[in-house]
Amino acid sequence: MPYVSDLLRSGARITVNLLAGPPDAAPLTSVTAVETLEGLKDAPSGALTVVTGRALNAAAYQMDIAIRTAADRGLPALVLIGSGPLPITTTRLAERARLAVLSTEAGCDVAEVVLWLDQTIRGEAADTLAQAQAALGILREQRDSDGDPAELLERVGAALGHTLTITEAAGEEPAGEPIWVAGRRHGTVIGPPDDAVRLVLPAVAAAIGRLKEAALARETAPGQTRSDILTELIVAERVQAGLLADRARMLGLAVDDVHIVIWMTSERPAGADPGELTEQRRLFDTLALHTHQFEHPPGESWNLARLAADIVVVGTARTEIMQGRAHQMIASLREAMAGEHPGMVPRFGIGTARRGIDGLRESAMEARAAAEIAVRSRASVHVFDATGINRVLAAIAGTPLSRRVIDDLLAPLDELGPVRAATAIETLGAYLDARGSLKGAAVRLRLHPNAVNYRIRRIVERLDADLTDPDISFALHLACRVRLSD
Secondary structure, X not given: OXXXXXXXXXXXXXXXXXXXXXXXXXXXXXXXXXXXXXXXXXXXXXXXXXXXXXXXXXXXXXXHHHXXXXXXXXXXXXXXXXXXXXXXXXXXXXXXXXXXXXXXXXXXXXXXXXXXXXXXXXXXXXXXXXXXXXXXXXXXXXXXXXXXXXXXXXXXXXXXXXXXXXXXXXXXXXXXXXXXXXXXXXXXXXXXXXXXHHHHHHHHHHHHHHHHHHHHHHHHHHHHHHHHHHHHHHHOOHHHXXXXXXXXXXXXXXXXXXXXXXXXXXXXOOOOOHHHHHHHHHHHHHHHHHHHOOOOOOOEEEEEEEEOOEEEEEEEEOOOOOHHHHHXXXXXXXXXXXXXXXXXXXXXXXXXXXXXXXXXXXXHHHHHHHHHHHXXXXXXXXXXXXXXXXXXXXXXXXXXXXXXXXHHHHHHHHOOOXXXXXXXXXXXXXXXXXXXXXXXXXXXXOOOHHHHHHHHHHHHHHHOOOOOXXXXXXXXXXXXXXXXXX
16 A cells, blocks of 8 residues: 655656655555545545645644644545645644645646545556546536536536436435535535546536536626625715715615615624634625525515624615514524534624615614624614614714713713612612602612612712703713613
């Protein structure tokens, strides 16, 4: 049985370089291929494993995890396509695990690499190799992104002498290879347990994935452009928003219809870690694809926009769009995230359905304020009540200037410490809610009126405020309501 050192010998048909690990730690008995570094967890034990996706831009921590996973699976060697020098931590891990890490040229034919490795390790019969080479030749000819996957599958099957099919089943299939489109699995290519089929199946799945992804890109390209214009509409000044209306209409965005906005945010603020930023982009791509496929009645549409680490989902309908549809969309988004991003803990806010560009912006403002409340209260979804007063309070609290004014008004009470300040603000708010009635405040607070009187006198002294002044009373009342809504 050959070793890695045999693959490195001079005169080999494919050029491979040893990046880390010993070249003769374990014999090579078989070869397999995975699409991504994460796919190593499913590689069969003892197999030389080719990572068919480009691992060149993988972060150091991702490479370290890949080495540990490969070692745990008992893999003798990894082949990375187009990878340069490894991080020093990855090199040391590979040496300790006695795992050989190889690389090939970035522009090589991945299918040909897998075929050559398998031929070198197993010594396939001439007819099997001839069938596989013929099938790979058909795949190499497939340069046109407008090709039909079914037609390609039929041609490759004819070259192999076997029928290949695509199944949507999520489970493992014999001699099956998953088809990946925009980072998500879209079926599996399956065929009979034949050596030639087994050799070319990864290349077939990759080719079909490219065709499907190109078709999807053509479908969703207008949606991606609408995403950009939606972002501008939400964040632009009101005058600029009006100027953007014609551009939005030309892109097929029905800005004059009724809109309901869902604002999705996370408890954790966006960081500068490249891995985290990549995950945010991948999350947006996942939800954009899912929203594009979300079933909706005629006259209704859904679009996404991205603002920093938050994602905004806009539902639009000609006449009206009910809040229940927003809840259905949230449930659908949660299902998509559970499968693709299981560690994600999103919080959602829903705005009121409103018409036109101004209505879109108002619904977005409400949804953002509601999402912030959902984060503070650790609720899954927050929706404002029908009275509208809480929406007004949230809008006030959402502006930095208003928040500073409120904090300045209540600063003397905040100096008492979190617990005593909260009690004082609750007492003052109840007193002002009761229009200055000690008995009314006592009922709200479940205290004796004398206790409320004592507290109010101490609060007034600390604030140095005249509660008989309507302006001062109104400002403090508003500040208490906003703070209590937090």
